[in-house]
Amino acid sequence: MNTSLxxxxxxxxxxxIGSLxxxxxxLAVDVLVIDDGSPDGTAQVCIAHGIEVITRSGKMGxxxxxxxxxxxxxxxGYTNVIEMDADGSHRVEDLKTMMEWIGTSELLIGSRWVADGAIENWSKFREYLSKGANTYANLLLSLDVKDTTSGFRIYNVQLLKRMGIxxxxxEGYCFQIEMTRRAIACGGSVGEIPITFIERAQGQSKMSAAxxxxAVLRITSWGLLRLIGR
Structure with missing residues (x-):
């Protein structure tokens, strides 16, 4: 067993998923796929690669x-847990760099919005939307994190234990903001590593209006609770 999952x-x-x-x-990592009952054969591809798959009955978020x-x-008993998208947006070469920083912070975030971070194949609207969401989260929650919505992360398990996951x-992409907020509230140290985020070339984005x-409702409610000292 490797130390990172x-x-x-x-x-x-x-x-x-196969190329990923x-x-x-x-890399010296173990991989666990959590599949929400994909009808297209995603789980079967993973199994053919010798990867452990937890298959659920439907879309659970x-x-x-x-x-x-x-x-x-x-x-x-893993030491580190890595979050990574399945669609190729997160480059394995960036993960290799992030893993070199393990031990410097309890939460390492692969960041698009720090110096030397980059995005590829995004529209200006998508870029402004992401930057706006991060600005809004930082304004209301004072997180001091450039990329609160990034789903490319490495957690030390001791931090996860303190966070009460x-x-x-x-359930949606707001999950990343809530995890960042909770990590900081628990005294976790956060480091941001520049990455190049590549918009998916295949498949469909899971982003929706819901x-x-x-995200908007939860961030606003957390901000109000912070304002009244709760």
Whole structure:
């Protein structure tokens, strides 16, 4: 068993997951896929690569998938847990760089918005939306993190234990903001490593109006609670 576990949530990622798993095989990591019953054969591709797959009966959300993966990592005694997208947006070469920084912070975030971070193949609207969400989260929550919404992360398991991950409620991309907020509230140290984020070339984005609305409502409610000292 390696000391680091990569947790990858999937739903209909058959076009991209195989190449990602091939690239990850060059690193000293174990991989766990949490698949929400993909009808396109995503789980079968993972199994053919010799990867452990937890298959659920339907779409249960990003947050639920990561909570499941974190719990398994804690139970099995891993030292670090890595979050990574299945669609090829997160480069394995960037993960290799991030892993060189393990031990410097309890939470390492692969950041698009720090110096030397970059994005490829995004529209200006998508870029402004992401930057706006991060600005809004930092304004209301005073997180002092450039990329609160990044899903490319390495957690030390001792931090996850302090965070009480079973009580994290967010399901969509707001999950990353809630995890950042909780990590800081628990005294966790946070470091941001520049990455190049590449917009998916295959498959469809999971972003929706409902996911965006969840983020706005939760960030606003947390900001109000912070304002009144709760």
């Amino acid at each position: 990569v947790v990858i949530p999937t739903y209909n990622e058959v076009e991209s 798993l091939d690239s990850l095989s060059t 990003l947050g639920n998938a990561y909570r499941t993966g974190f719990a398994i990592a804690l139970e099995r 079973s009580t994290i409620k967010s 996911i965006a609305l969840e």
